Amino acid sequence: MSSCSSGSEEEDEGLDSYRKGGYHSVKIGDSFAGGRYIAQKKLGWGEFSTVWLAYDTQSSKYVALKIQKSAPQFAQAALHEIQVLSAITNGDPSNIKFVGHLVDHFKHAGPNGQHSCMVLEFLGDNLLRLIKYNRYKGLAMNKVREICKCILIALDYLHRELKLIHTDLKLENILLYSAIVPSKDPVKSGTPPILQRPMSEGTNPSFGLSINSSEKKLKQKARKAVARISERRGFVEGVGKGARCLDGIDLRCKVVDFGNACWESKPLAQEIQTRQYRAPEVILESGYSFPVDMWSFACIAFELATGEMMFTPTGGEGYTEDEDQLALMMELLGKIPRKMTARGARSKDYFNRYGDLKRIRRLKNLALDKLLVDKYTFAVTDAREFAAFLCPLLDFDPEKRPTAQQCLQHPWLNISS
Template sequence: MPCPFYNKPRYLLLTLGLISKRTISTAAVPRFTTPVTRRGSLVPPDAVEEEALPHYNAKDFFPVQPGRIFRGKYETITKLGYGGGSTVWLARELNLTRSSSQRQPSGSDPYVVLKFCTSDYINQEAAQHELRIGERLGNANSLHAGAPLVLAVLDSFEVTGPNGTHNCLVFEPMRETMSLFQSRLKQKRLTLDLLQNYLVCMLNALDYIHSECRVIHADLSLQNILVNFEGGSVLEEFVQAQAKNPMVRKQRDGYSTYQSHNQFGPLQPRLGPIVPVIADFGHAHWIADAEPKINPIQPDSYRAPEVILGTGWSYSADIWNLGVLLWNMLEGREVDLFSNIHSSDGKYLAQNHLARMIALLGPPPKELLQRELEMRRWNFSPAVTNDDQTLCHKAHQYYKGPFFDNEGTFLHLDLIPDLNLEDTITALEGDEKRGFMDFVVNNMLCWLPEQRKTAKELLKHPWLKDARLPW
């Protein structure tokens, strides 16, 4: 089955860190003797991995094979996953000559991950976006405490295939998503101590992204936060096992498709710390001018009120996003603070989302609603198509508002459920619950963006005084 980390139909691993500005076009040289086809290989018409994706076209994908050398130094070992715009492979870096400052903190040297992007126009544009964001992030302060807690791009290059040019990005290998890691825990959720320590990691990462790089992530989720390998031996054992258990390969019409190998075995925390790393910057933005940003961002469940209302968003939207995400970490992966916000056919219902915000957090301040009225003169640039396939120029069109009248009265009072915010937390009691609620509700889940604390300010909050980075 697809690996949750590597198999994302939009963008897989997206850039953060130092990117090489040099790109080359090179032919890959075969150099591998281990058998790559297991007995019982799949045969047509069975679809294998990316073949089952909507609008799949084999010609768009670069024909990666095990044992091929790229850029004269990356030898592919096994496929880790796929998505609508790429395949992802584990590779060995030959003749490793990195300085001590470039060594991978997880101990995964000499292995890297290669993301081969498809050659179609849309995904070429996505790859270029990754590179532009990465260049901004890569020129920031590498001494910042949060810098090791973001997924860095180690290298990038171009490779020419039979049907066009493909961008390839090079990353440090990661073990798995936070979602998968959390599923391994005894109660499928983080303990309070672990949550606080992981929150210190994520806030340091966000402070680096916001204050040093001027970038907004805009897409935080359990799928976009990864955990590192607890020790290099875990990955080494996985690599050694590939020779005994090669990938299944399917051949059809001159193209080969491989079955991914991405199971790294049980956790071994005795080998070293397992820490969260923020990844996937495919939907990231940077603040380049003074004009307010109002275009739609964020996953539905984590969308901040200023995004829905079109009042302009900035770094504080990430703080709201992380605050809501803490419920998934503390209560369980499937427990959303804002639930029942989709129709039976999966469409996002912004009025339901706002109704639940009102039920749990109280009504929005008049100042925010006045701001919404004033901001209606601003248009998306460019216009954006919503889930009804309507081309929209304004936020209230996109999210199917307006939601408040000119007096500030919510237009969907019948949708406001009878809920109590404290009842949404069942994993904590007493002082522990009160401490958590004070930290999140009063500092992260504020209606007015300017009332939310920054990542740097949150790190100084007394609730986190006993939490530490793992180094």
């Protein structure tokens, strides 16, 4: 599993959370599970855990080692994720459903407490990294179709066979089978595994450097500033350059990160999904099921094809981010049906009795196919075909959205180009 599914590479988690109940301090060469897994390098981090590239001495393969914080609430979250991952893995013995698998799990005792650990199959870069590598340009439509098929097979398996809702589908949670650049892939590069702690290994839990806390924090701030500048510069520079050639890159991918997944019969939270991929029924609090994942999938497909997010709401003077997001949806997809605006617990906060937004009145409507032509220079035929695939997935009424199984039969997925 790549780093970006679990945290940010541009920033690090800092030292403050390396305490009782927090992260476990890991050094390169540390061993786990009785010496079976050897830490190679940190891949990433999240609010609940750090993720490390590790070498499995039993299978002679690289794996991703996810080490949870030790406080009880994090241990409980890990238990839920292990249960979900076990069901996913056991139901896919041939490993053909394009979902990340659980290899092993165990507990590890350290100075900050007992940590739940998950061993996951090691995968490559996430789809956001692919977009960045492609200079924020849209991928060729045949490549978008290839990726979409993998995601839909995964969703069909999760929804129809396991009755699981992912609830946080986004580019960062979909990983390619291998790294985009072969030299960065520990398997393709032929880099020998580290089997013991290097002699120069220091005391820092993240980087193996022995530096004081204040100096560490200053370096963190500097790295964050450089990352933000580089991100902006990379985007600006990418605008004037064409897309890269992606031929030779294995675009098969897997859906990962099931920490927020829930069974259809047991929803875990009312507010789900990352903002830009959030379905309208979640904003309105009118209940949710499998169609929320289909909405997120449509947003992902659009982003792959254009290099930009479909909806990027911002709060403004007199209105909230939620209201702006609803307005953006209505500009692209039309007015939300009255029955949808009437039944959500939050509907009265946003809509008047006529089904119009209370605080954002002037909307600039532009149909999806026209947007694809005017802004993203799609050919008219390509725009119409792609919009015909996406628009049903973006129906405001979740009951009318097609299932993943139905999407797999759509003509757009079988166009040869």
